[in-house]
Amino acid sequence: MSEASLPQFNIQIGNDLTWNVQPILHEIRHALRKLLETGESSIIDLRSIPLAPGEEETIIDTLGCGEVHAKLNALGPSEIYETRFAGVWLTTHFNEESSVIGRFIEITRFPEILKSQHEDMTISLDQLEQELEHGSLSDQTETDAETNT
Amino acid sequence: MTNDLSRKDKTLGEALRSQGISRRSFLKFCAATASMMALPPSMIPTIANALEKARRPSVIWLSFQECTGCTESLTRAHTATIESLIFDSISLDYHHTLQAASGHAAEAAREAAMEENDGKYLLVVDGSIPLGNPGYSTIAGISNYDMLIDTAKGAAAIITVGTCAAFGGIPHARPNPTGAVSVSDIIKDKPIINVPGCPPIPVVITGVLTHFLTFGAIPELDHLGRPKTFYGQSIHDRCYRRPFYDKGLFAETFDDEGAKAGWCLYKLGCKGPTTYNACATTKWNGGVSFPIEAGHPCLGCSEPDFWDGGGFYKAISIPTENITKTTIYAAAAGVAAGVAIGATGRMKKASANKSHQKVTIDDLKK
Numbered sequence: 243m244s245e246a247s248l249p250q251f252n253i254q255i256g257n258d259l260t261w262n263v264q265p266i267l268h269e270i271r272h273a274l275r276k277l278l279e280t281g282e283s284s285i286i287d288l289r290s291i292p293l294a295p296g297e298e299e300t301i302i303d304t305l306g307c308g309e310v311h312a313k314l315n316a317l318g319p320s321e322i323y324e325t326r327f328a329g330v331w332l333t334t335h336f337n338e339e340s341s342v343i344g345r346f347i348e349i350t351r352f353p354e355i356l357k358s359q360h361e362d363m364t365i366s367l368d369q370l371e372q373e374l375e376h377g378s379l380s381d382q383t384e385t386d387a388e389t390n391t
Numbered sequence: 392m393t394n395d396l397s398r399k400d401k402t403l404g405e406a407l408r409s410q411g412i413s414r415r416s417f418l419k420f421c422a423a424t425a426s427m428m429a430l431p432p433s434m435i436p437t438i439a440n441a442l443e444k445a446r447r448p449s450v451i452w453l454s455f456q457e458c459t460g461c462t463e464s465l466t467r468a469h470t471a472t473i474e475s476l477i478f479d480s481i482s483l484d485y486h487h488t489l490q491a492a493s494g495h496a497a498e499a500a501r502e503a504a505m506e507e508n509d510g511k512y513l514l515v516v517d518g519s520i521p522l523g524n525p526g527y528s529t530i531a532g533i534s535n536y537d538m539l540i541d542t543a544k545g546a547a548a549i550i551t552v553g554t555c556a557a558f559g560g561i562p563h564a565r566p567n568p569t570g571a572v573s574v575s576d577i578i579k580d581k582p583i584i585n586v587p588g589c590p591p592i593p594v595v596i597t598g599v600l601t602h603f604l605t606f607g608a609i610p611e612l613d614h615l616g617r618p619k620t621f622y623g624q625s626i627h628d629r630c631y632r633r634p635f636y637d638k639g640l641f642a643e644t645f646d647d648e649g650a651k652a653g654w655c656l657y658k659l660g661c662k663g664p665t666t667y668n669a670c671a672t673t674k675w676n677g678g679v680s681f682p683i684e685a686g687h688p689c690l691g692c693s694e695p696d697f698w699d700g701g702g703f704y705k706a707i708s709i710p711t712e713n714i715t716k717t718t719i720y721a722a723a724a725g726v727a728a729g730v731a732i733g734a735t736g737r738m739k740k741a742s743a744n745k746s747h748q749k750v751t752i753d754d755l756k757k
Binding site: 261285286287289290291292293294295297314316317320333335337339341342343344346354355359360361362365 | 408412413414415416418419420422423425426431432433435629630631632633634653671672673677678684
């Protein structure tokens with residue numbers, strides 16, 4: 243079958259398809275005002291709202307990209323960046339096969355997942371103390387110093 | 392699965408940390424879980440706290456009259472990391488499709504798990520149970536009926552996975568040659584969570600398991616025993632093509648201008664208005680798409696008797712022959728009960744054979 247004989251589909255993409263693009267943008271506006279006035283953060287799960295093909299991209303394009311861009315490597319990659327609207331962050335979680343497993347708009351001063359976590363810091367402190375106690379870190383430092391000279 | 396992780400006395404949080412999984416990774420897992428369970432993102436800290444303290448429940452999975460599609464749906468899920476984390480957080484003690492042991496050795500594993508976790512294990516069932524003849528479906532010489540009765544006794548709760556276990560499914564379709572019934576037709580004294588679908592969406596299966604792990608209780612159910620979290624809204628209400636329905640814009644054929652423009656598939660037989668499932672939001676294949684997005688009407692596979700609904704490509708507004716109602720009227724007319732049941736059965740079978748429709752290429756072109 244030639245490409246020309248295939249039916250040509252023209253699925254319409256636009257704000258008028260589900261009418262959910264504008265309401266989400268207004269929801270972000272309300273949440274940003276709440277953050278400024280009360281300090282309370284909000285999260286919007288983009289996967290919980292019916293969106294037509296292309297509408298999620300429309301929202302993301304509208305929000306644009308701001309000054310901060312972070313990448314995580316925790317059970318697969320995650321991409322977190324502040325949009326062109328300060329306080330509005332877009333978080334996308336991928337699994338190890340690079341499929342999106344969650345996409346959230348966070349209206350917050352700083353996303354929780356970027357902060358160092360108490361449990362991880364506790365384990366890190368134990369680890370650092372053990373390595374210093376057994377001398378493995380100081381040995382490594384001396385080896386590095388010798389290599390550099 | 393490591394030895395550390397398989398220790399049943401460890402909490403999930405301890406087990407994950409012993410695997411080198413950071414708290415940050417765990418929070419990411421919880422965020423994906425909240426999204427999967429259609430819980431508000433504000434619940435993420437609650438889920439994290441509950442899962443952190445959860446202990447691994449024993450799970451026994453029985454497969455009866457089924458096609459293995461439900462297990463395929465789960466094991467081939469795209470969110471491999473999340474699914475495997477959830478599976479690492481349970482102790483799957485018996486699943487004859489997945490386990491290495493077979494025959495009597497496998498049955499010994501099931502019996503050991505039942506004894507060790509009496510009253511606490513989760514029983515997962517996929518497939519319907521034949522009542523016509525015990526020999527229609529057996530495992531290690533044990534009929535499906537006997538195995539279900541035996542294993543259900545000590546279960547804390549039962550999760551039926553797939554429309555066959557939940558409502559009888561395709562084996563139950565007219566004329567139902569094996570006398571197939573659902574789990575809830577047999578078991579009356581245990582909490583049963585129905586997770587129908589042909590197959591169910593993988594994250595819905597794991598979502599129900601996660602809900603049990605997170606909250607230690609069964610989720611809120613609808614009148615058909617389905618978790619409202621996933622089955623609370625119709626496909627139609629969550630469909631991105633809904634605005635076209637509201638405007639009266641329908642595809643009339645699969646290749647007309649309406650179909651090409653992405654209009655509503657109601658007239659092509661879409662069962663979205665009467666089907667309750669999460670396909671329109673959770674979607675399939677890692678959230679890529681779902682049947683309606685691919686241009687095909689919803690078949691209504693998560694509803695009882697979807698196979699006998701009068702034709703996949705007939706609009707639901709078109710009346711279908713209602714055989715059950717006809718036979719009830721016949722019985723009510725005063726026919727002796729025993730004779731009526733036999734005659735009704737024969738009438739049902741004859742009517743079903745007569746009304747059996749084969750979908751042809753010509754039908755699709757109509």
